[in-house]
Amino acid sequence: MPDVWLETRRKIITFARKLQSERLVYSTAGNISMRMPGEPGLLAVTPTSTQYDFLEPEDITIVTLDGRIVDGRKEPTSEVAMHTLIHQRRPEVGAIVHTHGKAVMTMANLGWTLPPILTGLVEATGGAVRTSPYSQPETDQMADYTEDALRDRGATFLRFHGLLAVGADLEHAFHTASVVEGACEVYLTLRQLGEVHELPAPQVEWIASYWRAQFPGAPEPLPAPEPVPSA
Numbered sequence: 001m002p003d004v005w006l007e008t009r010r011k012i013i014t015f016a017r018k019l020q021s022e023r024l025v026y027s028t029a030g031n032i033s034m035r036m037p038g039e040p041g042l043l044a045v046t047p048t049s050t051q052y053d054f055l056e057p058e059d060i061t062i063v064t065l066d067g068r069i070v071d072g073r074k075e076p077t078s079e080v081a082m083h084t085l086i087h088q089r090r091p092e093v094g095a096i097v098h099t100h101g102k103a104v105m106t107m108a109n110l111g112w113t114l115p116p117i118l119t120g121l122v123e124a125t126g127g128a129v130r131t132s133p134y135s136q137p138e139t140d141q142m143a144d145y146t147e148d149a150l151r152d153r154g155a156t157f158l159r160f161h162g163l164l165a166v167g168a169d170l171e172h173a174f175h176t177a178s179v180v181e182g183a184c185e186v187y188l189t190l191r192q193l194g195e196v197h198e199l200p201a202p203q204v205e206w207i208a209s210y211w212r213a214q215f216p217g218a219p220e221p222l223p224a225p226e227p228v229p230s231a
């Protein structure tokens with residue numbers, strides 16, 4: 001196996017276990033894909049129905065962007081079409097992380113939008129996180145129906161399902177998925193308390209430009225706006 005394949009597979013296993021340790025998934029739910037460094041037409045993806053504790057490098061499947069298996073002793077995740085189609089359509093995306101955390105599943109059930117309530121959330125997602133229409137699992141709908149909500153954002157809730165996060169690399173995609181889970185917990189608490197405050201729009205626009213800057217060829221982040229009076 002080429003060194004870069006082994007390193008990539010090991011990296012995916014490290015992040016897959018982080019999904020579990022941060023409670024962003026339960027049992028075998030969730031999945032990860034990452035573009036192979038130096039070979040943008042190949043993806044490394046987590047396998048179907050495998051407990052994260054037992055993952056070994058050979059279990060991480062290597063597929064082409066049209067879903068053909070190139071290497072690996074297991075079938076890829078049953079949601080592989082969502083990964084291959086998004087990577088095909090979005091060459092700037094280097095990794096995708098799909099989670100089933102408790103707070104994002106709550107938002108996904110309700111079909112709510114997570115507003116820009118925290119600076120860290122905007123830095124991780126580019127702004128409000130929207131819910132994509134319900135898509136039938138294991139179909140191309142999972143990529144098609146998320147296209148609008150993901151156009152200028154790092155994440156979207158999949159209705160009745162979970163969260164989809166994208167990034168220029170696996171570090172960014174994982175960071176986004178983890179930050180959104182935490183922000184959803186805060187938002188659901190705020191809703192129970194009956195009061196939610198949002199960042200002012202110029203602040204959202206400015207911080208979002210730092211999120212955008214992770215992608216190759218993106219413009220420089222915007223200059224800082226005038227500081228807002230204390231709120």
Ligand SMILES: [Zn+2]
Nearest residue numbers: 030098161162
């Ligand atoms: Zn899923």
